[in-house]
Every structure is written in C-alpha cells, then in structure tokens.
Amino acid sequence: MILALRLARREMRSGLGGFRLFIACLALGVAAIAAILSFSRAIEEGLRADAREILGGDVAISLLYREATAEQMAFLRERGQLVRWIDSRAMARPVKADGRPTLVQLKAVESAYPLYGVLELRGGGSLADALARRDGVWGAVVEEAALRRMNLALGDRLRVGEATVEVRDVIAREPDRGLNAFASLGPRLMIPFEAVIDSGLVQPGSLLNWEYRLRLAPGGSDVATITALKSRYPDAGWRLRGVADAGGGIRSWLDRLTQFIGLIGLSSLLVGGVGVGNAISSFLAGRLHTIATLKCLGAPERLVFATYFLQLAALALLGVAIGVAAGAALPFVAQAMIADLLPVRARIALYAAPLATAAAFGLLVSLLFTLVPLMRARRVPAATLMRGAVVEQRGLAWRDALVIGAVAMALAAFTVFTADSRRIAARSAPSLPFRCWRGWSWQWRHGPASRSWPAFAWRWPISIVPARRRPSSCCRWASASPCWWRRH
Amino acid sequence: MTAIVTAIVRLTDVHLDMASDAGTVNILRGITLDIAAGEIAAVVGPSGAGKSSLMMVAGGLERATSGRVEVAGRDLGPLDDDARARLRRDHLGIVFQGFHLIPTMTAHENVALPLEFAGRGDAFELAEVALQRVGLGHRIGHYPAQLSGGEQQRVAVARAFVGRPKLLLADEPTGNLDGTTGKQVMDLLFELARADAATLILITHDLALAGRCDRILHIADGLVVGDERTNAPPGVTLAAQ
Ligand SMILES: Nc1ncnc2c1ncn2[C@@H]1O[C@H](COP(=O)(O)OP(=O)(O)OP(=O)(O)O)[C@@H](O)[C@H]1O
Numbered sequence: 205m206i207l208a209l210r211l212a213r214r215e216m217r218s219g220l221g222g223f224r225l226f227i228a229c230l231a232l233g234v235a236a237i238a239a240i241l242s243f244s245r246a247i248e249e250g251l252r253a254d255a256r257e258i259l260g261g262d263v264a265i266s267l268l269y270r271e272a273t274a275e276q277m278a279f280l281r282e283r284g285q286l287v288r289w290i291d292s293r294a295m296a297r298p299v300k301a302d303g304r305p306t307l308v309q310l311k312a313v314e315s316a317y318p319l320y321g322v323l324e325l326r327g328g329g330s331l332a333d334a335l336a337r338r339d340g341v342w343g344a345v346v347e348e349a350a351l352r353r354m355n356l357a358l359g360d361r362l363r364v365g366e367a368t369v370e371v372r373d374v375i376a377r378e379p380d381r382g383l384n385a386f387a388s389l390g391p392r393l394m395i396p397f398e399a400v401i402d403s404g405l406v407q408p409g410s411l412l413n414w415e416y417r418l419r420l421a422p423g424g425s426d427v428a429t430i431t432a433l434k435s436r437y438p439d440a441g442w443r444l445r446g447v448a449d450a451g452g453g454i455r456s457w458l459d460r461l462t463q464f465i466g467l468i469g470l471s472s473l474l475v476g477g478v479g480v481g482n483a484i485s486s487f488l489a490g491r492l493h494t495i496a497t498l499k500c501l502g503a504p505e506r507l508v509f510a511t512y513f514l515q516l517a518a519l520a521l522l523g524v525a526i527g528v529a530a531g532a533a534l535p536f537v538a539q540a541m542i543a544d545l546l547p548v549r550a551r552i553a554l555y556a557a558p559l560a561t562a563a564a565f566g567l568l569v570s571l572l573f574t575l576v577p578l579m580r581a582r583r584v585p586a587a588t589l590m591r592g593a594v595v596e597q598r599g600l601a602w603r604d605a606l607v608i609g610a611v612a613m614a615l616a617a618f619t620v621f622t623a624d625s626r627r628i629a630a631r632s633a634p635s636l637p638f639r640c641w642r643g644w645s646w647q648w649r650h651g652p653a654s655r656s657w658p659a660f661a662w663r664w665p666i667s668i669v670p671a672r673r674r675p676s677s678c679c680r681w682a683s684a685s686p687c688w689w690r691r692h
Numbered sequence: 693m694t695a696i697v698t699a700i701v702r703l704t705d706v707h708l709d710m711a712s713d714a715g716t717v718n719i720l721r722g723i724t725l726d727i728a729a730g731e732i733a734a735v736v737g738p739s740g741a742g743k744s745s746l747m748m749v750a751g752g753l754e755r756a757t758s759g760r761v762e763v764a765g766r767d768l769g770p771l772d773d774d775a776r777a778r779l780r781r782d783h784l785g786i787v788f789q790g791f792h793l794i795p796t797m798t799a800h801e802n803v804a805l806p807l808e809f810a811g812r813g814d815a816f817e818l819a820e821v822a823l824q825r826v827g828l829g830h831r832i833g834h835y836p837a838q839l840s841g842g843e844q845q846r847v848a849v850a851r852a853f854v855g856r857p858k859l860l861l862a863d864e865p866t867g868n869l870d871g872t873t874g875k876q877v878m879d880l881l882f883e884l885a886r887a888d889a890a891t892l893i894l895i896t897h898d899l900a901l902a903g904r905c906d907r908i909l910h911i912a913d914g915l916v917v918g919d920e921r922t923n924a925p926p927g928v929t930l931a932a933q
C-alpha cells in the first residue's frame with residue numbers, strides 16, 4: 205500500500221491533465237447537493253426555533269367563512285390569551301384620484317396581535333400606534349409592494365369596503381407571514397379588527413377566513429388543548445394546529461424544493477460520473493504502456509490497481525472537497541439575496557450532516573464510475589508492450605462485476621435512506637433505470653448535435669426528474685393557496 | 693567446468709497460436725530448446741520468424757498455446773499472471789528495443805522499481821550503484837524525456853540488471869540506436885552479464901554481434917532451424933574479441 209502510494213505520487217507528476225472535467229463534474233454535483241441540503245436544514249432549524257412565531261401562537265384555530273361561536277371563544281379564553289384576526293382577499297381603493305385599486309391580502313388584527321414575535325415596521329414605531337384611530341380614521345400598514353401597485357404614499361387613505369383607513373407605515377417583517385408570500389395573490393394590507401367591523405365586510409356568508417391564536421397559560425400543552433377542543437367540539441369544522449405543525453406548508457414546499465434540487469444534483473453527479481468514466485478510461489488508455497511495463501517488471505495486479513485507485517481517489521477527494529466547500533458557502537452567499545423571499549428566518553450555519561451526505565454521494569458516485577476502468581486497467585496484460593494496439597480488451601471478471609453491483613446498490617440504498625430524499629427516492633427509484641434509459645435514448649435519437657456534452661449534461665438530469673416534481677409544479681402548487689391550507 | 697549444466701530456460705514443443713482477422717496464425721510451431729545457466733545465446737532469423745514471440749513466451753509475458761515452458765526450474769503453465777510477474781521480478785531482467793521506461797519517473801526511480809516491487813529497503817542505493825555501473829551516475833534525477841536514446845537504453849539495462857537476475861532477455865536492444873551507441877550498450881550488456889554470471893538471450897539481426905555469443909539459435913517460421921555453438925567456451929563472454 206505504501207508502495208502504491210509512492211507510485212501514485214510519481215504518476216501524479218503528469219499533472220491534472222484530462223481530469224479537470226472529472227473534478228468539475230464532481231465538485232458541481234456535490235456542491236449542488238451540499239448547498240440544498242444545508243439550506244434546507246437551515247430552514248428546518250429556523251422553523252423549529254421560530255415555530256411559535258410562525259404559527260402565531262401555541263395553538264392555531266382556523267375557520268373558513270365562519271366565525272367561532274361566543275361559547276367556543278369563551279372555551280378558548282379559559283385556556284390562555286386569545287387573539288383573532290380575519291384574513292381575506294379584498295379590493296383596496298385609494299381615495300386619491302391617481303391611485304390604482306388593487307387586490308390585497310387583507311389581515312384585520314386585534315390589538316393583542318402578535319402573540320409571539322414582533323411585527324416590525326419600517327418607521328420603527330409600534331403596530332398598535334400605527335393602527336390606532338386618529339381623527340376618526342383607522343390606521344393601516346402595508347407591504348412595500350402595495351404602495352407601488354396602488355401608487356400610494358404614506359399618509360394616503362384608502363377604502364376597504366365601507367371603511368376608510370390611512371396608510372401609516374410599511375411592514376418590514378410579519379412574524380407569521382409563513383407561505384403567504386408565495387400563496388397570496390396580493391400584497392399584505394393590515395388594518396385593525398375594529399376597522400373591518402366598520403367596513404361592512406363582515407356579513408353572514410362573506411368569504412372570510414377567521415383565524416384564532418391561543419397563547420397558553422404557563423404549563424399548558426398545545427397537544428392537550430387540541431385534544432380537548434376536538435372532543436368538546438367534534439363538529440366544529442375548524443382546522444387545529446399545534447407547535448409541531450408550524451410551517452407545515454413551508455415544510456412541504458421545502459421538501460419539494462430540496463428533492464428537486466437534490467435530484468438534479470445527484471443526476472448531474474451520475475451524468476458527470478459517466479463523463480468521469482470516460483475521462484478515466486482515456487486516461488488509463490494513455491497509461492496502458494506504463495501498466496504493462498510495471499507488470500513486466502514484476503508488479504502484481506493488486507499493486508497496479510492500488511496505484512491508480514489512489515490517484516483517482518486523490519482527485520475524487522479534491523473534487524468532493526471543492527464541492528463541499530462551495531456547497532457550504534453557497535447558503536451564506538444566497539442568504540443575503542433571498543432572505544426577504546424566505547418565509548422563515550433561515551438559521552444558516554455549517555451543518556455537518558448535509559455536508560457529509562453530499563460528500564458521501566460524491567465519493568460513492570466516483571467509486572462507481574472509476575471501478576470499471578480500474579478493473580480493466582488492472583488486467584492489462586504485460587504483453588501489451590509487444591503487441592501494442594492489438595491487445596484485446598478482456599471482459600470483467602464476475603467477481604469484479606459483483607463488486608460494482610454492490611457499490612451501485614450501496615449508492616441506491618444511500619439515496620433512498622438519506623433523510624431528505626427518502627420520500628422522493630423511494631417513489632422514483634423503481635422507475636429510475638427507465639428514466640436513465642429514456643435520457644440516454646433521447647440523446648441518441650437527437651443525433652450528434654444534441655449529443656454535445658453541455659446539452660446532454662443539462663437535459664439528462666432534468667429528463668430523469670419526474671415531470672410533476674419539476675419547479676413549475678412546485679410553483680403551481682404553492683400559488684394555489686387554498687390547497688396548502690387544506691392539506692392538513 | 694562441471695559436466696552438469698542446469699537449464700535455466702527449457703522449452704518443450706512450444707506452440708503459440710494467435711487469432712487474427714485472417715484466421716489463426718501459428719507463430720511458434722513446436723519449439724524445443726534448452727538454455728544453460730550462464731550461457732549467452734543469440735537468437736537470429738528473418739523478420740516475422742517469431743523471435744520476439746519466443747522471448748515473450750520465455751519471459752512469461754505470453755502464454756504458450758501448448759507445450760511446456762520452464763524458467764529457473766519453474767513450470768510456467770500453472771502459474772497465474774501475478775505468479776509470473778513475481779517470477780520475473782525475482783529472476784528476470786528484460787531489455788526491449790523500445791526502452792519502455794516510465795515517463796513520469798526519474799532514471800533513479802525507474803531503475804529502483806523491480807527492487808521496490810520485491811520490497812527491498814535498499815532499492816534506491818542499489819539503483820544508484822546500477823546507474824553508476826552503466827555510466828549514468830550523474831543523471832539519476834533525470835526523466836526519460838531528458839535523456840538521449842542511448843542513455844535511456846542504458847537506464848533500461850541498469851533496470852534489468854539491478855536485481856541481479858539469473859536470466860536476461862534482450863530483444864534487439866540496439867535496434868533504435870546508432871552504431872557507436874549501439875556498440876557501447878552491447879559491450880555493457882555483455883560485460884554485466886559476465887560479471888553477474890547471468891544467462892543472456894539476445895535477439896539480434898546483427899550477425900557480427902551474434903558471433904560474440906556462445907551459441908546462435910536460428911529461428912525461421914516459428915521453428916528452430918539451426919543451433920550452432922561458436923568456438924567460445926560456454927559461460928565465457930566474448931566481449932573481448
Ligand atoms: N497479436 C498477433 N496476432 C496475430 N499475429 C501476430 C500477433 N503478433 C505477432 N504476430 C505475428 O507473429 C509473427 C512473429 O512475430 P514476432 O514479433 O515474434 O517476429 P520477430 O521474429 O520478432 O520479427 P522481427 O525481427 O521483425 O522483430 C509475425 O508474423 C507477426 O505478424
């Protein structure tokens with residue numbers, strides 16, 4: 205082994221040469237996987253840490269188009285502090301002539317809102333101040349986008365139903381915004397609960413979502429409360445969520461995103477692996493002469509194998525290391541750009557597990573694709589020195605085939621059991637061979653032009669991701685807001 | 693001189709067939725010969741006669757299709773590739789027409805290889821001595837690309853001799869070299885073989901060179917067609933002639 209290491213080091217003197225592609229493929233795939241797993245983990249951590257903020261309380265009670273009864277309210281109030289709000293789409297009409305009426309996502313909150321976290325305003329003031337009634341007019345705060353769409357400035361007034369409100373500040377952060385950023389059609393308009401009563405929007409049969417949040421008295425349990433609510437009001441028709449359910453919609457959105465990008469990463473690793481296999485084959489073809497010479501001088505097959513295995517392992521480690529480093533750094537870089545788009549405060553940090561997972565993927569894939577050419581190289585006959593080009597390619601021994609099969613199985617098993625890709629992998633693994641084959645056959649059907657490496661490298665991974673898991677379906681799904689609402 | 697001369701290479705009815713597009717080629721067609729330890733034998737014959745093939749078979753680089761091949765007392769038939777490699781490592785030195793040095797290794801490392809394979813801790817000291825013996829003590833750190841053809845072949849000779857093998861196979865070692873350089877390399881080869889009392893099988897087209905050997909084997913069309921002994925006593929090199 206030490207001798208193999210020495211020989212490998214000497215052989216490496218010829219430089220990286222044709223291995224730039226090998227390293228690039230590997231680094232790219234590993235980086236994609238490492239980045240998305242780290243990112244997903246950061247959001248997961250954010251969800252866990254801010255669960256109460258995201259939920260808006262310890263227990264969330266949602267009613268569609270219907271108010272809770274006075275008796276139900278009383279039952280809830282016995283258990284802790286209660287806050288309620290109305291969530292609805294509504295038309296906001298600026299009072300001034302050059303304003304544009306716009307569909308907004310209205311949220312009419314009681315003064316105790318929010319129970320957890322802080323609603324931050326651009327101006328720095330408190331929400332209660334901003335919404336307070338001044339000179340007979342209720343206040344309102346809006347998302348930045350609302351100002352632009354309605355052509356409004358702070359201080360302008362607008363009408364929602366029968367009520368008139370004055371826009372006093374811009375929302376910087378809404379703690380329980382959750383997926384609304386994705387799910388709502390219009391920008392947020394927040395007004396006091398009392399203003400909605402004035403507006404005449406609240407009538408029997410109006411399409412309002414009633415939201416109730418409970419902050420439990422110390423020692424109260426959300427699970428126990430939900431159980432109590434269910435048994436007391438089995439037919440209430442409300443949707444109950446506890447702390448553990450916080451960010452459910454976000455989670456499934458995140459799952460899909462993670463699965464999609466993870467699968468792209470893994471696929472590009474596999475595609476890269478095919479390229480890697482080719483790169484290695486041609487590298488070893490250039491080494492046939494050296495290998496034959498080594499054997500002629502008395503090197504056993506084992507030594508030849510170990511020598512080139514170590515060389516390729518070093519290159520693979522380099523590629524994986526670059527990939528892991530890039531993948532670990534990417535969420536930090538991306539954070540600055542997408543923090544505002546994110547439904548939660550992502551806890552971006554260096555998480556070992558996602559990085560290790562990505563590295564393991566990279567190593568397994570490179571192992572899979574280096575073994576075949578290595579096993580061939582090991583068996584290059586010493587007679588190659590004389591016979592030169594006439595040398596016949598000996599096939600793989602069944603034992604070698606078995607080893608390769610085992611590595612492939614390990615990779616498949618690892619894919620299936622990696623936490624973040626478990627569901628999708630289990631669902632898509634059975635058809636993966638078919639989709640790989642389809643990708644390949646696509647490549648062949650489309651002639652030499654489309655066989656160019658970049659085109660192929662891009663399309664093949666996409667083609668093996670099931671259509672319903674591509675991002676368009678993610679977006680479609682996220683924008684159909686009632687869907688996520690009803691999912692639980 | 694003892695009367696009992698042990699054969700270091702013994703071929704008995706050796707055939708070598710090879711498949712090619714034009715059908716099976718019978719390259720060796722029943723070769724039987726003994727080479728005694730310490731003997732210096734030349735193999736001559738027309739191009740395509742099978743001389744190199746004979747050497748490949750004797751060196752365990754190629755498997756005979758039939759017949760028995762014994763080298764250093766071992767029957768090569770049942771040995772697998774690794775065992776043959778080990779046999780070469782321990783008992784054989786081979787010099788080719790194309791020098792077959794490893795381009796990523798220095799002269800020093802190239803020469804040390806067979807000893808490294810054998811796990812010798814003194815591989816590099818011995819390699820340096822071997823390079824000094826071939827007059828390249830001052831070029832040990834050079835890569836093959838930095839050496840002339842003659843120097844490369846001298847490195848290859850040093851590599852073949854470094855493990856003090858019992859048997860040396862040389863296939864037209866001067867074929868790629870000019871006359872003067874070729875003569876230097878040949879002189880070196882004879883001198884080293886004599887000094888180490890090694891057996892040398894030398895394939896050559898050069899009849900004058902063949903005349904410097906103890907014995908001349910004529911090969912034609914895959915068969916031994918002549919086996920003459922020169923008047924030199926066996927085991928004694930004729931380098932001085
Ligand atoms: N792999 C092969 N397949 C088929 N025929 C082969 C193969 N290798 C060599 N031969 C044939 O075997 C015969 C002997 O080849 P060999 O190289 O042993 O000849 P040689 O005596 O060394 O010739 P030269 O003096 O030109 O080096 C030749 O006719 C050659 O064409």
Ligand SMILES: [Mg+2]
Pocket residue numbers: 743744745863
């Ligand atoms: Mg020849």
